[in-house]
Amino acid sequence: xxxxxxxxxxxxxxxxxxxxxxxxxxxxxxxxxxxxxxxxxxxxxxxxxxxxxxxxxxxxxxxxxxxxxxxxxxxxxxxxxxxxxxxxxxxxxxxxxxxxxxxxxxxxxxxxxxxxxxxxxxxxxxxxxxxxxxxxxxxxxxxxxxxxxxxxxxxxxxxxxxxxxxxxxxxxxxxxxxxxxxxxxxxxxxxxxxxxxxxxxxxxxxxxxxxxxxxxxxxxxxxxxxxxxxxxxxxxxxxxxxxxxxxxxxxxxxxxxxxxxxxxxxxxxxxxxxxxxxxxxxxxxxxxxxxxxxxxxxxxxxxxxxxxxxxxxxxxxxxxxxxxxxxxxxxxxxxxxxxxxxxxxxxxxxxxxxxxxxxxxxxxxxxxxxxxxxxxxxxxxxxxxxxxxxxxxxxxxxxxxxxxxxxxxxxxxxxxxxxxxxxxxxxxxxxxxxxxxxxxxxxxxxxxxxxxxxxxxxxxxxxxxxxxxxxxxxxxxxxxxxxxxxxxxxxxxxxxxxxxxxxxxxxxxxxxxxxxxxxxxxxxxxxxxxxxxxxxxxxxxxxxxxxxxxxxxxxxxxxxxxxxxxxxxxxxxxxxxxxxxxxxxxxxxxxxxxxxxxxxxxxxx
Ligand SMILES: Nc1ncnc2c1ncn2[C@@H]1O[C@H](COP(=O)(O)OP(=O)(O)OP(=O)(O)O)[C@@H](O)[C@H]1O
Numbered sequence: 001x002x003x004x005x006x007x008x009x010x011x012x013x014x015x016x017x018x019x020x021x022x023x024x025x026x027x028x029x030x031x032x033x034x035x036x037x038x039x040x041x042x043x044x045x046x047x048x049x050x051x052x053x054x055x056x057x058x059x060x061x062x063x064x065x066x067x068x069x070x071x072x073x074x075x076x077x078x079x080x081x082x083x084x085x086x087x088x089x090x091x092x093x094x095x096x097x098x099x100x101x102x103x104x105x106x107x108x109x110x111x112x113x114x115x116x117x118x119x120x121x122x123x124x125x126x127x128x129x130x131x132x133x134x135x136x137x138x139x140x141x142x143x144x145x146x147x148x149x150x151x152x153x154x155x156x157x158x159x160x161x162x163x164x165x166x167x168x169x170x171x172x173x174x175x176x177x178x179x180x181x182x183x184x185x186x187x188x189x190x191x192x193x194x195x196x197x198x199x200x201x202x203x204x205x206x207x208x209x210x211x212x213x214x215x216x217x218x219x220x221x222x223x224x225x226x227x228x229x230x231x232x233x234x235x236x237x238x239x240x241x242x243x244x245x246x247x248x249x250x251x252x253x254x255x256x257x258x259x260x261x262x263x264x265x266x267x268x269x270x271x272x273x274x275x276x277x278x279x280x281x282x283x284x285x286x287x288x289x290x291x292x293x294x295x296x297x298x299x300x301x302x303x304x305x306x307x308x309x310x311x312x313x314x315x316x317x318x319x320x321x322x323x324x325x326x327x328x329x330x331x332x333x334x335x336x337x338x339x340x341x342x343x344x345x346x347x348x349x350x351x352x353x354x355x356x357x358x359x360x361x362x363x364x365x366x367x368x369x370x371x372x373x374x375x376x377x378x379x380x381x382x383x384x385x386x387x388x389x390x391x392x393x394x395x396x397x398x399x400x401x402x403x404x405x406x407x408x409x410x411x412x413x414x415x416x417x418x419x420x421x422x423x424x425x426x427x428x429x430x431x432x433x434x435x436x437x438x439x440x441x442x443x444x445x446x447x448x449x450x451x452x453x454x455x456x457x458x459x460x461x462x463x464x465x466x467x468x469x470x471x472x473x474x475x476x477x478x479x480x481x482x483x484x485x486x487x488x489x490x491x492x493x494x495x496x497x498x499x500x501x502x503x504x505x506x507x508x509x510x511x512x513x514x515x516x517x518x519x520x521x522x523x524x525x526x527x528x529x530x531x532x533x534x535x536x537x538x539x540x541x542x543x544x545x546x547x548x549x550x551x552x553x554x555x556x557x558x559x560x561x562x563x564x565x566x567x568x569x570x571x572x573x574x575x576x577x578x579x580x581x582x583x584x585x586x587x588x589x590x591x592x593x594x595x596x597x598x599x600x601x602x603x604x605x
Pocket of ligand 1: 509
């Protein structure tokens with residue numbers, strides 16, 4: 001139980017709390033300014049700057065934590081203060097947060113700084129915020145100049161188009177539209193198709209978040225239509241048209257469309273938010289099954305996402321009884337992967353040693369994971385959460401898994417009762433966590449089995465369609481990665497996963513390279529018969545050389561796969577395809593990757 005100080009008698013404790021909050025406020029001010037500036041970058045079509053800002057903003061948090069730690073150490077010798085003072089610091093801090101607009105983020109900042117200072121030696125849950133102490137419900141800034149979190153509009157059927165024009169106008173984008181009434185008409189037609197048969201009820205309204213969501217070359221307006229008991233989420237992507245004037249490119253409608261826009265496999269948005277908790281609450285109503293942790297992350301508040309994920313995880317552990325096991329599928333050479341069947345994530349450890357032909361190191365692998373975190377993931381690379389010193393109850397681990405870790409990653413493993421509660425724990429020094437998917441090789445295998453077992457039946461037809469969809473998606477995934485300057489390195493089926501809605505996502509990052517760092521070469525003609533028969537390449541292969549013509553034998557063993565692949569993605573086996581994209585990227589082109597199907601786009605004229 002927390003020991004509650006009876007008196008706040010340490011003036012130093014107040015000063016420390018104040019300094020901590022100053023540190024957080026500085027962080028949020030800078031974070032918000034960088035996010036808000038996305039609007040100008042969008043207006044100026046400065047895509048390189050937009051991507052750079054997206055990347056750099058990820059570092060802000062750690063920089064500010066480090067600054068705060070330094071200040072607390074130098075000004076207050078914070079690490080030497082007794083427990084009693086730290087408890088008072090926490091109470092003062094809670095007091096300072098009563099009217100704060102980002103209290104949950106400030107609590108997490110407090111945790112980040114204090115755990116660094118207290119080094120887990122006398123770190124105890126009493127000092128940090130294990131759960132939120134300050135409510136985030138109904139926070140609003142009441143100052144007259146403050147923008148509300150969302151705005152409500154009350155159109156009639158007749159005024160819908162005008163209202164939509166007004167909604168978009170209110171975003172005050174400093175760049176003309178090609179034809180906003182035309183776009184509004186299209187949006188109303190799309191929404192109308194979903195609203196048509198229903199009568200408009202007294203509460204009919206459109207609610208729209210006040211800030212646009214920026215990412216890469218797009219700005220997204222996010223809101224919902226409310227009618228009676230029904231709520232229809234929607235998002236409108238605003239893009240630069242061919243002549244540089246703006247256009248609404250599509251109307252995304254419903255939870256699935258929104259989930260795809262906010263996917264864990266995409267880069268974080270830039271949004272100007274004064275009360276992030278209110279944005280999260282609004283978005284959660286649009287996507288009730290998306291964990292709040294992932295919504296915070298999608299908004300660029302990754303540390304908060306990580307904190308909430310961990311709380312969700314502990315809660316899940318309390319309310320489940322199954323055991324961690326080695327993840328199904330082909331084991332990795334570099335990563336040791338395990339999961340808890342009842343929980344939709346996987347846990348990944350970097351092994352201590354890698355068998356040939358892998359020539360990488362722990363540092364290299366960590367650098368690749370970091371690259372992915374900071375890069376535009378274009379819906380095709382899973383986001384990962386990185387944790388250190390995670391403790392799990394030993395009783396919840398299968399023995400086989402413990403043995404596997406002992407064998408392949410002993411340097412990361414400690415089994416002890418560190419917290420002294422009488423139960424042994426498995427403590428892992430470093431791990432990544434990401435969403436669980438169905439490995440694509442398993443997904444295809446299941447379809448092949450159905451094909452073989454029931455040839456000629458409707459089930460077989462369905463299995464064939466499953467293969468076709470998966471192979472087409474797989475090629476699309478690689479092409480999206482190419483557009484984002486990523487060469488996946490190892491393109492085997494087992495390195496990709498299938499998500500809930502059938503999207504194919506890449507998750508094996510240890511051989512990833514920038515496309516622009518690779519040389520795509522054609523296989524030279526054999527010099528003699530022996531060359532032709534050789535099992536190994538007879539030609540010189542540099543470290544960054546890639547021979548796309550040689551991908552086929554690894555990928556296209558199954559005739560059904562080969563047929564679909566060659567129909568849709570034969571270009572992936574040509575060096576010219578890769579080289580051409582490399583040159584395009586080098587010339588400064590930022591290619592479009594849309595977070596929706598191309599067929600969903602409105603006509604260009
Ligand atoms: N997100 C995920 N969802 C489900 N299974 C996964 C996930 N990530 C990894 N796996 C499983 O773990 C295995 C190994 O993972 P991963 O490909 O990341 O390891 P690796 O050591 O980098 O592999 P390789 O030996 O190909 O380099 C995969 O083949 C798959 O079966």
